[in-house]
Amino acid sequence: MFKPGIVADVRYYNGVIAKPFKGECTFNDKLTGLILTIEEEGVLQIPFSELTIKRREKLYLVLSINSQSSRIVEINDPAFIHAYFQFNKSGAYENWYYKILHAGIAVHLALAAGILAFCAATYFYFIPFLAEKAVDLIPRSVDDQLGQTVSESPNFNDDADSALTVELNLFMRTMAPEIDARYHITVMNDDLVNAFALPDGSIIINTGILKKMNRFEELAGVLSHEISHVEHRHGMRLLSRNVSGYLLLTLVLNDVNGLMTVFIDNAHQFHTLSYSRKFEKEADISGLALLRNHNINPQGMIDLFKMLEKEHDIDIPEWMSSHPVSKERIQYLQKQIKEHPVNIKEHHLLKSKFDKIKNFVSE
Amino acid sequence: MEIIEHKSLHANPEKVYPFSFVGTGGAYFGIAIVNIILKIFTLGLYYPWAKAKELQYLYGATSFDESRFEFHGTGAEMFKGFIKALIIFALIIGGFIAAMVMQMPILGFIWYIGGFMIILPIIIHGSYKYRMSRTSWRGIRFGYRGDRKEFTILFFKELFFTIISLGIYGSWMAINLRNYVLSNIRFGSAEFKYSGRGGEYFVLNLKGYFLTLITLGIYMFWWQKDLFNYYINNLTLHHKEGKIRLKSTASGGDFFGLIIVNLLIMIFTLGIGYPWILTRTLKFIFSKIEIVGNIDTDQLVQTEKEYTDATGEDMSDMLDLGFVI
Numbered sequence A: 001m002f003k004p005g006i007v008a009d010v011r012y013y014n015g016v017i018a019k020p021f022k023g024e025c026t027f028n029d030k031l032t033g034l035i036l037t038i039e040e041e042g043v044l045q046i047p048f049s050e051l052t053i054k055r056r057e058k059l060y061l062v063l064s065i066n067s068q069s070s071r072i073v074e075i076n077d078p079a080f081i082h083a084y085f086q087f088n089k090s091g092a093y094e095n096w097y098y099k100i101l102h103a104g105i106a107v108h109l110a111l112a113a114g115i116l117a118f119c120a121a122t123y124f125y126f127i128p129f130l131a132e133k134a135v136d137l138i139p140r141s142v143d144d145q146l147g148q149t150v151s152e153s154p155n156f157n158d159d160a161d162s163a164l165t166v167e168l169n170l171f172m173r174t175m176a177p178e179i180d181a182r183y184h185i186t187v188m189n190d191d192l193v194n195a196f197a198l199p200d201g202s203i204i205i206n207t208g209i210l211k212k213m214n215r216f217e218e219l220a221g222v223l224s225h226e227i228s229h230v231e232h233r234h235g236m237r238l239l240s241r242n243v244s245g246y247l248l249l250t251l252v253l254n255d256v257n258g259l260m261t262v263f264i265d266n267a268h269q270f271h272t273l274s275y276s277r278k279f280e281k282e283a284d285i286s287g288l289a290l291l292r293n294h295n296i297n298p299q300g301m302i303d304l305f306k307m308l309e310k311e312h313d314i315d316i317p318e319w320m321s322s323h324p325v326s327k328e329r330i331q332y333l334q335k336q337i338k339e340h341p342v343n344i345k346e347h348h349l350l351k352s353k354f355d356k357i358k359n360f361v362s363e
Numbered sequence B: 001m002e003i004i005e006h007k008s009l010h011a012n013p014e015k016v017y018p019f020s021f022v023g024t025g026g027a028y029f030g031i032a033i034v035n036i037i038l039k040i041f042t043l044g045l046y047y048p049w050a051k052a053k054e055l056q057y058l059y060g061a062t063s064f065d066e067s068r069f070e071f072h073g074t075g076a077e078m079f080k081g082f083i084k085a086l087i088i089f090a091l092i093i094g095g096f097i098a099a100m101v102m103q104m105p106i107l108g109f110i111w112y113i114g115g116f117m118i119i120l121p122i123i124i125h126g127s128y129k130y131r132m133s134r135t136s137w138r139g140i141r142f143g144y145r146g147d148r149k150e151f152t153i154l155f156f157k158e159l160f161f162t163i164i165s166l167g168i169y170g171s172w173m174a175i176n177l178r179n180y181v182l183s184n185i186r187f188g189s190a191e192f193k194y195s196g197r198g199g200e201y202f203v204l205n206l207k208g209y210f211l212t213l214i215t216l217g218i219y220m221f222w223w224q225k226d227l228f229n230y231y232i233n234n235l236t237l238h239h240k241e242g243k244i245r246l247k248s249t250a251s252g253g254d255f256f257g258l259i260i261v262n263l264l265i266m267i268f269t270l271g272i273g274y275p276w277i278l279t280r281t282l283k284f285i286f287s288k289i290e291i292v293g294n295i296d297t298d299q300l301v302q303t304e305k306e307y308t309d310a311t312g313e314d315m316s317d318m319l320d321l322g323f324v325i
Helices: A078-087 A089-101 A105-137 A140-151 A162-175 A207-212 A216-231 A234-253 A258-293 A299-311 A326-339 A348-362 B002-010 B025-041 B047-060 B075-101 B105-133 B148-164 B170-183 B198-214 B220-233 B252-268 B274-287 B311-318
Strands: A007-013 A021-027 A033-038 A042-047 A051-057 A060-065 A068-075 A184-188 A195-197 A202-206 B015-017 B019-021 B062-064 B067-071 B135-137 B140-144 B185-187 B190-194 B235-239 B242-248 B289-293
Touching: A007 A033, A007 A078, A021 A078, A051 B047, A051 B067, A060 A078, A060 B067, A068 A078, A089 B025, A105 A234, A105 B025, A140 A202, A140 A234, A162 A184, A162 A216, A162 A348, A184 A207, A195 A216, A202 A207, A202 A216, A207 A348, A216 A234, A216 A258, A216 A299, A216 A348, A234 A258, A258 A299, A258 A326, A299 A326, B019 B274, B025 B047, B025 B274, B047 B062, B047 B067, B047 B075, B075 B105, B075 B311, B105 B135, B105 B140, B105 B148, B105 B170, B105 B185, B105 B311, B148 B170, B170 B185, B170 B190, B170 B198, B198 B220, B220 B235, B220 B242, B220 B252, B252 B274, B274 B289
Parallel strands: A184 A202
Antiparallel strands: A007 A021, A007 A068, A021 A033, A033 A042, A051 A060, A060 A068, A195 A202, B015 B289, B019 B062, B062 B067, B067 B135, B135 B140, B140 B185, B185 B190, B190 B235, B235 B242, B242 B289
């Protein structure tokens, strides 16, 4: 490998003028540095440690002299360049870095695949795990604050129906007297068939959904579903999950171009939907348990979803929806009911309260 | 007049300066991959070093008159700038949040928008100053000689006219800022000069906008070509009596091919082909710039000081400004 007295032609720039000075370059006797013989400038002895590699290609090496970085040496001799890295042990880092850079496209693609797998594992497993742990550390009062920013916002109660609100709260307290004081129903005069819960325990029910109900068990089904959302802190979980997912994505997306950002962003939305479907299922199943504990016929919940299915008769594929498709929903509910039989009792009080509510609604 | 003619008789003969980009997508891909790995393991803190590596590669792969350019900014410099930039951003955003919490949204918005407005010209100034001082060719540094105060005043004057003209003055603003910034760039003892005119730029944009609408977007490529040509063709370099002119030979069809192929690479590689897009774009751009003149590049002399504050560079990154003007 080593040819004694190996000499290369170099171009030297003195950092004062752009004119190239021609010269020759060789290694010193101890092979610890270079000896440069440059026209007009004379002889320069520079140890390797005083040189910085500015650019390294097979046919092109640029070195700068540390004491004055604008003095540079250009070498185009491949044999000399090769020898330089044989003798120069102080360039270990450059060597290591250069080796990876020149490991070839196959290695780089393998590394890229490794990065993708690592990011995917982080995104699908590690981040959700951390997000769940984070929720356990966050006190419930934060959920309350989060919900109150909505439920106590100035125009929130504009469409509220105060008489129905009173009746529904009475219904809920009669149905499940043991539940926490945080739960409070507000009935909105809105024909949209909808009901939802906020993290602070506020449950919003539209008159639209009340109009569609025929039996008190359906109302009990909706309430137990919404109460379960709050009990399981689904709002907070979704938020924590979403924020942490976004933090990771922004870290990665910083590096990625516009089009990719759109792809990943949309994929993230859909993934969030899958998470939300998981929560819906959880709320359905623990809602059923709540009904079971109070000896209420769980069939009401199934009737409710059948009604909702008729109401939203546009077929959206499940992966595009925040809720499970009703058919599948009805199936797993029926399975649950079979597995956990309910000791159904008469609920005259709930029934009469429901009739009263229906009277209010139909007026 | 006679003296000038007399001098030009003694000037060097005209020549065409070779100018090209010799980087490859494969090499750049390697750099990007190593950078991403290191960024992941340092939770993003490697970012300034990664950026230095990428710029060093791109500059070093650009060849002018048989010699390469060099970017000699370092990760450490840019890391300091990165931290300063983070603090400034935290102040602006923190002030905004504090005002929101204290129920003073108007004050918050003024602080937020005002804060970014005030730092914008400072960012542009700082990023040029740093980037130019860290760029060299045959050891001769570039430099930015613009004055921060002067540029800030110009920026707000132009911004004021743009706002009261409901944006119409925007073309003049862009060109006046560009004239200022580019004409303050030094290449050792040589000086760049940009001589664009807002009126011309306005007509070009107006034409581009309406023809793009009429042709359902197809004219966009020709508009892009016009913008590129306007940038390149108005740029000159002066040294003593010598002068170098830049001339673009790009056509609308060239841009059409470039952008469509880039888009296809992007879609079919799901973005992983980005390094190839970048390198082929640079190859394209540099191959379409013809540099002709009579400056003897060997006679360029070191004149510019070093400047190590990278805050502007990092902030322009965070706001995704790139090189705005």
